[in-house]
Amino acid sequence: MENMANKVARIPNLVDWSTGEVRLMSAKCNSCGTYFFPKEHYQHRPGCSREGVEDVLLPQKGKLASYTIQYYPCPAPFKTEKKITPYGIGLVEFEDEKIQVTGIITETDLKSLKLGMEMETTILEMFTNEEKQQVVTWAFRAVK
Amino acid sequence: MRDVYIIGTGIHPWMGFSEKVFSDFAAVAVDGALKDANIEWKKIQAIMAGIFIYGGNAGHLSGQYLESIFGETGVPVVNVYNACATGSAAIRMAYNSVAAGETDTALAFGADVSPKGFLTAKSDNAVQDRDVIRWKMGGLPNPIYWALECRKRMEKYGTTEEDLALVKVLMSEYGSKNPDARFKKIYSLEEVLSSVYVCDPLRLYEICPVSTGAAAVIVTADKELISKAGKAVKINATTMGSAIYGDPTIRISALSCPAVAEAPMLSESYSASQQAYKKSGIGPEDIDVLELPDNSSWHYLVYLETCGFCKEGEADKMLRDGETRIGGKLAVNPSGGFSSHGEALSAQALWQVIECANQLRGRCGARQVEGAKIAMAQTYGLMGNSGTTILSV
Numbered sequence A: 001m002e003n004m005a006n007k008v009a010r011i012p013n014l015v016d017w018s019t020g021e022v023r024l025m026s027a028k029c030n031s032c033g034t035y036f037f038p039k040e041h042y043q044h045r046p047g048c049s050r051e052g053v054e055d056v057l058l059p060q061k062g063k064l065a066s067y068t069i070q071y072y073p074c075p076a077p078f079k080t081e082k083k084i085t086p087y088g089i090g091l092v093e094f095e096d097e098k099i100q101v102t103g104i105i106t107e108t109d110l111k112s113l114k115l116g117m118e119m120e121t122t123i124l125e126m127f128t129n130e131e132k133q134q135v136v137t138w139a140f141r142a143v144k
Numbered sequence B: 001m002r003d004v005y006i007i008g009t010g011i012h013p014w015m016g017f018s019e020k021v022f023s024d025f026a027a028v029a030v031d032g033a034l035k036d037a038n039i040e041w042k043k044i045q046a047i048m049a050g051i052f053i054y055g056g057n058a059g060h061l062s063g064q065y066l067e068s069i070f071g072e073t074g075v076p077v078v079n080v081y082n083a084c085a086t087g088s089a090a091i092r093m094a095y096n097s098v099a100a101g102e103t104d105t106a107l108a109f110g111a112d113v114s115p116k117g118f119l120t121a122k123s124d125n126a127v128q129d130r131d132v133i134r135w136k137m138g139g140l141p142n143p144i145y146w147a148l149e150c151r152k153r154m155e156k157y158g159t160t161e162e163d164l165a166l167v168k169v170l171m172s173e174y175g176s177k178n179p180d181a182r183f184k185k186i187y188s189l190e191e192v193l194s195s196v197y198v199c200d201p202l203r204l205y206e207i208c209p210v211s212t213g214a215a216a217v218i219v220t221a222d223k224e225l226i227s228k229a230g231k232a233v234k235i236n237a238t239t240m241g242s243a244i245y246g247d248p249t250i251r252i253s254a255l256s257c258p259a260v261a262e263a264p265m266l267s268e269s270y271s272a273s274q275q276a277y278k279k280s281g282i283g284p285e286d287i288d289v290l291e292l293p294d295n296s297s298w299h300y301l302v303y304l305e306t307c308g309f310c311k312e313g314e315a316d317k318m319l320r321d322g323e324t325r326i327g328g329k330l331a332v333n334p335s336g337g338f339s340s341h342g343e344a345l346s347a348q349a350l351w352q353v354i355e356c357a358n359q360l361r362g363r364c365g366a367r368q369v370e371g372a373k374i375a376m377a378q379t380y381g382l383m384g385n386s387g388t389t390i391l392s393v
């Protein structure tokens, strides 16, 4: 994995690379079995006791459940130093966790996108902040 | 509960950005509704206002601002927000107040001025407001959510790019016949199919923009006022729905969705329409005119299924076979739909109800659905908001 030392997520508690792999920060309800992303996006089954919600990391890899190619820049407060348009957005399924998560598709030929293909979680550098850190968001790329 | 009737409706025609303030637009719509109902302002016993979210304090208290224009009378004024279903919430409260006998006559209205640039986050607290994450890190303008669902649909049911374009062709034909619509140009299939992609597979003409507009509806149970109005329209049901656990739809503003469906898609709209069918005793097969929220061509197709007008995956065939045309089995969006109007958030649900009322009153000229007796207005709303109104004459 590339050097992650000087990188910071634009908003905390969404993406983690402390294990050596880039993974999304989810939470699991041990009472109703539902996974949440972001972890504060509670989606309990009606009647659930809501007991035993624990932080978990989603697997690094998932399958492409849907995608689109966005041809216009996303308006502010979204910002990237480099022009990324047109960019792909994927909906990646983590099968065992029964959850699909959106993310920008990076380092992938957009023409090669196919539903069902294997994708992995990575980061996308957005811009450099005043502390000279690389500000990043989570992203997905095709598994080579 | 008493029978409740619509006796007056008013619209400020849909348009693009304006320097005028939202209350000016609201006043035009309310004035129109009072004249249509042939009643004085003092007859209004409750005001149910859709709020204008970009209007600051004034917009959030839109009912008070409106009341002071016509003259303050001390009646209850309630301001409500349910995203695109805001107008549905307003008319439902007006209906409930009158049906329960709390008041005899009530006003529901909404007015919206299109923001000058793009829609974007309204707060800066990412923990409290997921919308901040989708804008700051997700790169997710609204149409992307629709494109992600549309791609799934194409894969699952074989919906084609021609089907998506055909929706715009049909909507533009009807919009050209609606003086209150914003977009009146008629498009050919070739023109739509050669328009640029905004987010593949959705093209520029297959997505509705934001607009400025206002709409107002007066409801009553007062027999004298009903007899004085030109052809009053009965409200058979007006309901609100929210989402159901396990709905697989990726909702605007969310960053995730369930991978395994345990509830119908767009479950908030499924809930609202099912409640309306049950309350009214009217089913999809009885309905002559349907106004559905075609925010994109995908919406047009999926809403026919969500609301039970056909089975899952059959909407494309209904469209292709002409069953959804004026003169077909079910006239869908004779107004020209959102495609010809654009979204005016707090006003659009009421405008849909007004189109239905006008169809039942035989006032729609070149886009009139002949012999229409029962009509249904169905809304969409981000984060699990929806409303259904069923009307009859």
Ligand SMILES: [Zn+2]
Pocket (backbone or CB within 6 Å): A029, A030, A031, A032, A033, A034, A043, A044, A045, A048, A049, A050, A051
């Ligand atoms: Zn739970």
